[in-house]
Amino acid sequence: MGKGGAITALIIVMILLASVFAPLLSPHGPDAIDLDSLKMSPGAAHPFGTDQKGRDVLTRVLYGGRISIGVAMVAAFVSMSIGLMLGLVSGYFGGRLDTAAMALVDLVLSFPSLLLAIGISIILPPGIYTVMIAIAAVGWASFARLIRGHVLSLREEPFVDAARALGCSPARILLVHLLPQCIPLSLVIMGLKIGGFILTEASLSFLGLGAQPPTASWGSMVSAGRSYIVVAPWMVLFPGLAIAVTALCFNLLGDALQERFGLKKIQA
Amino acid sequence: MVGERASPETIQRIRKQMGGEKGVIEQYAGYLGLLARGEFGRSYYTNRRVADDLTAKFPNTMMLAAGAMLLAIPIGIALGFAAALRRGSLIDRLITTVSVIGISVPVFWSGLLLMLVVSFYLKLLPPSGTGELRFLVLPAVTLALPAVATLARVTRTTVIDILDMPFLQAVRAKGLAPWRVNMVHVLRNALIPIITIIGLDFGSYLNGAVLTETIFGWDGIGRYAMEGIIRRDYPVVMGTIIVGTSVFVLINLSVDIIYHWLDPRVRLHKKGA
Numbered sequence: 001m002g003k004g005g006a007i008t009a010l011i012i013v014m015i016l017l018a019s020v021f022a023p024l025l026s027p028h029g030p031d032a033i034d035l036d037s038l039k040m041s042p043g044a045a046h047p048f049g050t051d052q053k054g055r056d057v058l059t060r061v062l063y064g065g066r067i068s069i070g071v072a073m074v075a076a077f078v079s080m081s082i083g084l085m086l087g088l089v090s091g092y093f094g095g096r097l098d099t100a101a102m103a104l105v106d107l108v109l110s111f112p113s114l115l116l117a118i119g120i121s122i123i124l125p126p127g128i129y130t131v132m133i134a135i136a137a138v139g140w141a142s143f144a145r146l147i148r149g150h151v152l153s154l155r156e157e158p159f160v161d162a163a164r165a166l167g168c169s170p171a172r173i174l175l176v177h178l179l180p181q182c183i184p185l186s187l188v189i190m191g192l193k194i195g196g197f198i199l200t201e202a203s204l205s206f207l208g209l210g211a212q213p214p215t216a217s218w219g220s221m222v223s224a225g226r227s228y229i230v231v232a233p234w235m236v237l238f239p240g241l242a243i244a245v246t247a248l249c250f251n252l253l254g255d256a257l258q259e260r261f262g263l264k265k266i267q268a
Numbered sequence: 269m270v271g272e273r274a275s276p277e278t279i280q281r282i283r284k285q286m287g288g289e290k291g292v293i294e295q296y297a298g299y300l301g302l303l304a305r306g307e308f309g310r311s312y313y314t315n316r317r318v319a320d321d322l323t324a325k326f327p328n329t330m331m332l333a334a335g336a337m338l339l340a341i342p343i344g345i346a347l348g349f350a351a352a353l354r355r356g357s358l359i360d361r362l363i364t365t366v367s368v369i370g371i372s373v374p375v376f377w378s379g380l381l382l383m384l385v386v387s388f389y390l391k392l393l394p395p396s397g398t399g400e401l402r403f404l405v406l407p408a409v410t411l412a413l414p415a416v417a418t419l420a421r422v423t424r425t426t427v428i429d430i431l432d433m434p435f436l437q438a439v440r441a442k443g444l445a446p447w448r449v450n451m452v453h454v455l456r457n458a459l460i461p462i463i464t465i466i467g468l469d470f471g472s473y474l475n476g477a478v479l480t481e482t483i484f485g486w487d488g489i490g491r492y493a494m495e496g497i498i499r500r501d502y503p504v505v506m507g508t509i510i511v512g513t514s515v516f517v518l519i520n521l522s523v524d525i526i527y528h529w530l531d532p533r534v535r536l537h538k539k540g541a
Contacts, residue, residue: 112516114475115493119509122497199374203479206376207497222377226483229380230388240377248372255368 005256008249015246019065028056030063031214039232049234051224057234060216061242067217069246071128071210072197075135076190079197082136083143084186088174090144091151101144108141114203121209128217131210135200143189150185154178188261192254195247202243218243299506308507313499318507322489326511328398329488332481333473335408337466340415345462347416348423353450355428363420370417376479379410383483396485407484411476415469422465426458433457460531467523474512 018025034054042049048057090101108116117134124130154160155178163173204210205219213220218239225235290298302309308318351363383406387395397403430436431454439453440446477490485491489508496504 110517110520111513112471112474114478115471115509115512118478118493118497119505122500122502122505195372199372202374203376203475206374206479207482207494209497219374219376222374222380226380229384233384236377236380236384240374240380243377244369244373247374248369251368251372 005253005260008252008256012246012249012253015065015249016069019062019069022059022062022066026056026059026062028059030060030216031055039228039235041232042234048238049232051221051232051235052228057221057238060221061218061238064216064218064221064239065242065246067128067211067215068198068201068205068219068243071131071201071217072135072194075132075139075197075201076194078132078136079139079143079193080186080190082140083145083189084147084179084182086140086144087147088151088178088182091148092155092170092174092178098148102148105141105145108138109145111138113138114200117200117204118207118209121204126209126212128211131201131204134204134209135197138200139193139197142193143186146189147182147186150182151178154181184261188254188257191250191257195250195254198243198247198250303510308510309503311496311504312501313504318503321492321504322507322511325487325489325492328486329474329477329481329490332404332407332411332477332486332488333470335404336411336415336473336476339408339412340419341466343412344416344419345423348420349427349450349455349458351420351424352427352431355431360424364424367417367420367424370413371421373413374479375410375414375476376483378413379407379480379483382406382410396483398485398487403484403486407480407486410480410484411473414472414476418469418472419462419465423458423462426461427454430454430457456530460527463523463526463530467520470519471516474516 022030032055034050037046037050037054039052040046040050040054046056046058048061050056051060086101090098111119116138120134120137121130124133160173160177163177168177201210201217202219202222205217206223208220208223211217211220213224221239222236222243225232225239229236299309306319308322310317311321347363347367351360354360383395386392386406393402393405395406436449436453439449444453474490477488478493479490480486481488481490482494489511493505493508493512495501496508
């Protein structure tokens with residue numbers, strides 16, 4: 001994966017550990033209101049400052065990472081599972097099923113993704129599960145299309161004929177012979193997509209459709225800081241920086257994976 | 269809609285007015301009927317016709333998108349081209365790095381930071397407003413940032429692919445000046461994937477418009493959608509999503525038509541297939 005990829009992977013692990021072990025790293029609670037220290041600028045006691053309720057911004061950024069990265073990862077995993085299943089079945093069996101599945105993929109991809117996600121999230125009550133569903137409902141489509149393409153080429157390989165000649169059932173061919181061959185590609189697509197998922201999660205939370213107050217998520221922290229941008233710019237600066245750095249690391253990791261596996265640029 | 273102290277009779281009356289007593293399928297059929305007549309119903313909140321509001325605000329969003337595209341397309345293509353031609357150089361590495369950063373930064377954050385620096389610290393441009401050029405600059409720049417990055421990345425990969433193709437050796441052997449080779453032969457062949465991305469990326473202008481219009485108080489359909497979301501004003505949200513999606517589909521349809529004109533190898537109708 002090269003030096004760059006290894007370094008970004010390391011930074012991602014550090015970001016993940018920091019948000020998982022947030023309670024050990026910070027003396028403050030994420031929702032602890034302290035009326036004696038409202039909107040304090042960054043200093044020794046509060047390295048990222050405090051917000052309009054005197055809550056420590058660094059602590060909230062650490063805890064917010066659990067929501068923001070967690071939601072994006074669950075959404076990515078669900079998207080991958082749906083895309084993998086549909087891509088396998090659709091690519092292997094072909095025919096009408098394939099036509100119908102790909103028409104559905106085209107349908108989903110023909111929406112601007114955030115608008116579709118907004119449309120889905122307003123039907124459901126706002127919260128992190130809604131955001132997961134909204135991201136996955138849009139995200140599965142590109143997984144399905146790419147996996148299907150891969151299965152189409154695998155289907156012609158002699159080992160599939162051999163399996164069939166040995167009397168394997170289609171289910172066995174799909175699960176035992178084809179599925180493992182699709183896992184590396186799925187992981188690469190996941191690496192490429194997760195940066196975008198983090199941004200979508202942040203945008204939906206920014207719009208107020210994600211985690212509800214007082215729970216901290218990066219997008220909602222930026223949104224809350226908007227009203228205080230002139231007097232307390234750190235309330236916007238640090239959570240946004242957390243989104244940007246995390247998305248950047250995942251995007252760099254995605255690029256590195258793509259180069260490592262010699263895939264052509266994966267778009268859509 | 270009716271306030272917390274509304275009498276049960278009022279609630280009953282409004283429910284009947286809005287068709288809440290009918291079944292789901294009947295309500296849906298009613299909405300489709302409205303759409304067929306070019307109507308989106310009325311806002312729950314202001315009772316204005318959503319179609320009127322959309323007609324009034326749509327040109328503003330298109331103006332913002334056009335402003336962002338005017339910035340993003342030339343800059344993005346130029347950066348990607350420059351990076352590809354000097355592949356592996358310092359310039360290439362710089363442009364590649366900046367463009368990965370560009371696709372990773374959320375627009376609502378870069379927009380707020382731009383506003384903070386340009387409007388509040390430097391006091392160069394007003395933080396929010398609609399219509400005039402001085403209000404347009406900040407949201408257009410914000411919206412253009414990720415678009416420049418995406419275009420630069422795609423242009424770079426496409427041009428690198430083309431530079432490796434044998435026909436270029438033939439063109440060079442013919443004795444054409446290097447700038448002619450680059451400008452005429454490479455650029456023309458690179459245009460197809462670039463235009464695809466411009467079309468697909470139009471979706472991200474619409475996505476970004478919801479965020480940037482809200483931040484900069486630009487009175488377009490993006491901010492309208494955001495207001496609708498906050499108030500749970502479903503006719504407004506539905507209307508904006510339908511209009512936004514239709515525009516996106518139309519743009520991609522025109523991209524398909526432009527292909528045919530750019531590259532005669534692409535056939536719109538396949539015979540026998």
